[in-house]
Amino acid sequence: MSSAVEVRDLVVERGKRAVLHGVSCDVREASVTGLLGPSGSGKTTLIRAIVGAQLVRSGTVTVLGEAAGSAALRRTVGYVTQAPSVYADLSVRENARYFASLHGLGAADAERAVADVGLAGAAAQLVGNLSGGQRSRASLACAMIGEPRLLVLDEPTVGQDPVLRADLWAKFHALADAGTTLLVSSHVMDEAGRCDRLLLLRDGRLIGDDTPAAIRAEAGTEDLEEAFLRLIRDREGVAA
Numbered sequence: 001m002s003s004a005v006e007v008r009d010l011v012v013e014r015g016k017r018a019v020l021h022g023v024s025c026d027v028r029e030a031s032v033t034g035l036l037g038p039s040g041s042g043k044t045t046l047i048r049a050i051v052g053a054q055l056v057r058s059g060t061v062t063v064l065g066e067a068a069g070s071a072a073l074r075r076t077v078g079y080v081t082q083a084p085s086v087y088a089d090l091s092v093r094e095n096a097r098y099f100a101s102l103h104g105l106g107a108a109d110a111e112r113a114v115a116d117v118g119l120a121g122a123a124a125q126l127v128g129n130l131s132g133g134q135r136s137r138a139s140l141a142c143a144m145i146g147e148p149r150l151l152v153l154d155e156p157t158v159g160q161d162p163v164l165r166a167d168l169w170a171k172f173h174a175l176a177d178a179g180t181t182l183l184v185s186s187h188v189m190d191e192a193g194r195c196d197r198l199l200l201l202r203d204g205r206l207i208g209d210d211t212p213a214a215i216r217a218e219a220g221t222e223d224l225e226e227a228f229l230r231l232i233r234d235r236e237g238v239a240a
């Protein structure tokens, strides 16, 4: 399977401190890859480098065969940040229609995206009046419009109830089955098992890059959280 994203020897400094220390990894096409790691481990920084929004010290990031951030990728990469990126003074529907118009698409595409994230019932509501979880789903709907080939989602399930989270993960896999590549960050280990592959970051270093099943097998435990802990202990030479 070919790679939608190739990261090689990536070093990023923020505030004069290295926060990614030579990370190399691939994100496979048409799959859901989870980017997992504790708060501050560098997930958002890696994501920013992939979408071309991060100054890098050294190394390369190639996305769909182009250098990350190049103009050719503008319409093929969708990015949802942790902070919702929709207009608070427009309704959900108006936001979706606006983003659809940027892609030369119409109202039907906008409605479909709103329904896909479970917001059909709130389509007429102003985004400013939505809950945090609803607002991030509105952002997701807008990012999905235009069917980007790569969808990068920074903690998309924060604040969602368990039923909605399950629906969103089902949606992510449906998109991957249809050919979209998804990179989804999370610091919730119970979501890791829902991914096709995992990238595990700790302190700006990649400590795991495999399927959940292989990571469980290597660590000798069914519990991914425990597997992550064992990987950390192995790396740091601490007795388990």
Ligand SMILES: Nc1ncnc2c1ncn2[C@@H]1O[C@H](COP(=O)(O)OP(=O)(O)OP(=O)(O)O)[C@@H](O)[C@H]1O
Residues within 6 Å of the ligand: 014, 015, 019, 037, 038, 039, 040, 041, 042, 043, 044, 045, 046, 187
């Ligand atoms: N603007 C900034 N200036 C300086 N340092 C920063 C800046 N943004 C982030 N950092 C630092 O970079 C490191 C990685 O942060 P990053 O946001 O990538 O982590 P994260 O894994 O996404 O965390 P979280 O899960 O909390 O969002 C942290 O040590 C953080 O303090």
